Amino acid sequence: MSLPKKHVLGILADNLKLRKSVLPLSRRALTRWARGLDIPYGGETVLYTGHMYQLIPKIGAMANRMAKFEDSWIRRWMGLGRVINRGINLTRFMAHAKRKERRAYDRVLRNIALLLREAGVEFGYLYGDEMYSGALLHDQGIDAVLLPHARRLQALFAEHGVRRVITVDPHTTNMLRSVFPEMLDGFDVEVRNYLEVLADYDLPVKNPLEMGLTIHDSCVYARYEDVIDQPRQLLARLGARLQEPELSGKMTHCCGGPIESLFPGKAHEIALKRVEQLSATGCAVAVMCPICMVNLKGAANGDGPGFFDIADVLAGAVLDDPSPVRQTTDERKER
Amino acid sequence: MAKVNRKFIDEVGSRFNASACMSCGACTAICPMETGMLPRMLFRFTMLGQDGKIRENEDTIFSCLLCRMCEVNCPAEVPIAENVRLLRGYFDVHVFDLAR
Ligand code: SF4
Ligand code: SF4
Numbered sequence: 001m002s003l004p005k006k007h008v009l010g011i012l013a014d015n016l017k018l019r020k021s022v023l024p025l026s027r028r029a030l031t032r033w034a035r036g037l038d039i040p041y042g043g044e045t046v047l048y049t050g051h052m053y054q055l056i057p058k059i060g061a062m063a064n065r066m067a068k069f070e071d072s073w074i075r076r077w078m079g080l081g082r083v084i085n086r087g088i089n090l091t092r093f094m095a096h097a098k099r100k101e102r103r104a105y106d107r108v109l110r111n112i113a114l115l116l117r118e119a120g121v122e123f124g125y126l127y128g129d130e131m132y133s134g135a136l137l138h139d140q141g142i143d144a145v146l147l148p149h150a151r152r153l154q155a156l157f158a159e160h161g162v163r164r165v166i167t168v169d170p171h172t173t174n175m176l177r178s179v180f181p182e183m184l185d186g187f188d189v190e191v192r193n194y195l196e197v198l199a200d201y202d203l204p205v206k207n208p209l210e211m212g213l214t215i216h217d218s219c220v221y222a223r224y225e226d227v228i229d230q231p232r233q234l235l236a237r238l239g240a241r242l243q244e245p246e247l248s249g250k251m252t253h254c255c256g257g258p259i260e261s262l263f264p265g266k267a268h269e270i271a272l273k274r275v276e277q278l279s280a281t282g283c284a285v286a287v288m289c290p291i292c293m294v295n296l297k298g299a300a301n302g303d304g305p306g307f308f309d310i311a312d313v314l315a316g317a318v319l320d321d322p323s324p325v326r327q328t329t330d331e332r333k334e335r
Numbered sequence: 336m337a338k339v340n341r342k343f344i345d346e347v348g349s350r351f352n353a354s355a356c357m358s359c360g361a362c363t364a365i366c367p368m369e370t371g372m373l374p375r376m377l378f379r380f381t382m383l384g385q386d387g388k389i390r391e392n393e394d395t396i397f398s399c400l401l402c403r404m405c406e407v408n409c410p411a412e413v414p415i416a417e418n419v420r421l422l423r424g425y426f427d428v429h430v431f432d433l434a435r
């Protein structure tokens with residue numbers, strides 16, 4: 001059984017209309033990752049997070065809560081929940097992200113900014129003025145609500161003279177690069193993902209990776225945006241021994257994430273299947289999407305070889321900080 | 336016999352495009368959801384104007400991952416994920432009243 005679509009989708013659509021995001025977070029929560037990095041405000045080239053990494057710890061907590069509702073009597077009260085949510089942002093109180101999780105996802109964003117800087121790329125950031133891309137509503141076909149939001153985002157770029165955008169996740173990349181140019185007249189911002197940008201540079205190798213790594217390709221990168229070779233090139237240049245799982249590249253297997261908000265049970269089954277394929281290689285897994293990360297990690301439940309965001313892996317080899325990947329895999333070996 | 340609703344295809348929208356589908360079933364065979372219904376049968380129902388059959392399959396339509404595994408294997412290059420998305424749009428407007 002699914003959660004009541006009319007009400008769940010209604011709440012998400014109302015939030016985007018009224019609060020500019022499907023799950024609104026405070027300005028502080030959205031920009032905390034950039035604290036102390038002195039990234040200039042705005043500019044012709046901006047790093048655009050699209051809020052995905054900041055939202056994921058909250059989405060993960062919400063998904064756990066919603067999975068409990070799937071077969072419970074609470075389903076029947078979701079219509080009332082939607083009415084109340086129009087006046088008071090109920091989604092704010094429904095579930096709270098764990099601090100450790102928030103920090104881990106913030107660290108990924110920091111690492112992306114530091115890697116770009118290390119490569120010599122100049123960029124700004126729109127801080128609290130940045131907006132969610134609307135990817136979730138697009139997936140659900142709610143174009144009537146998405147369109148005015150897309151126009152707001154176009155106006156934001158125009159107001160700030162943004163001409164080039166560096167994205168950090170597959171879903172925002174797809175929205176800005178493929179969906180909005182089809183949906184909006186005159187949306188002509190150049191959009192590249194940070195992996196594509198970094199692949200153009202020879203990053204200095206401070207701590208060669210010298211480890212086996214399995215790549216989990218995101219469906220959206222691999223089959224919508226053709227981002228397949230760049231992550232492999234980057235990891236191989238830094239010394240990783242790449243292992244391909246049973247399904248990879250153009251034939252990658254989904255993590256289950258896209259149906260998490262309506263069918264948490266089925267999403268979990270798909271994630272388990274993928275975890276099995278990835279674990280069979282016996283190597284740590286590099287993941288490129290926060291949605292994949294939360295689903296795969298949740299399904300693995302602490303078992304298996306460990307899941308790491310590719311930005312953390314790259315940062316471990318290129319930046320002076322020790323790699324969280326190397327530390328954790330060493331710890332696992334010692335156990 | 337299922338009732339045919341000729342208006343239905345207009346309500347799904349002119350961007351719905353499965354006319355090249357030759358009903359080979361490659362998509363259904365490879366779909367990780369393993370429903371037997373996604374996506375080929377839905378396209379048949381839509382093109383035949385069987386809105387009742389589409390409404391019966393609401394859960395199937397919303398459980399598509401939009402992962403495009405099927406599209407990579409489709410010999411007719413049918414824009415499968417976009418078609419599924421447009422079917423969702425039909426529900427959003429005509430069943431869930433989310434268009435406003
Ligand atoms: S693979 Fe393509 S042509 Fe074959 S049934 Fe599916 S949509 Fe139709
Ligand atoms: S896009 Fe939908 S129909 Fe196609 S393979 Fe993925 S889940 Fe199945």
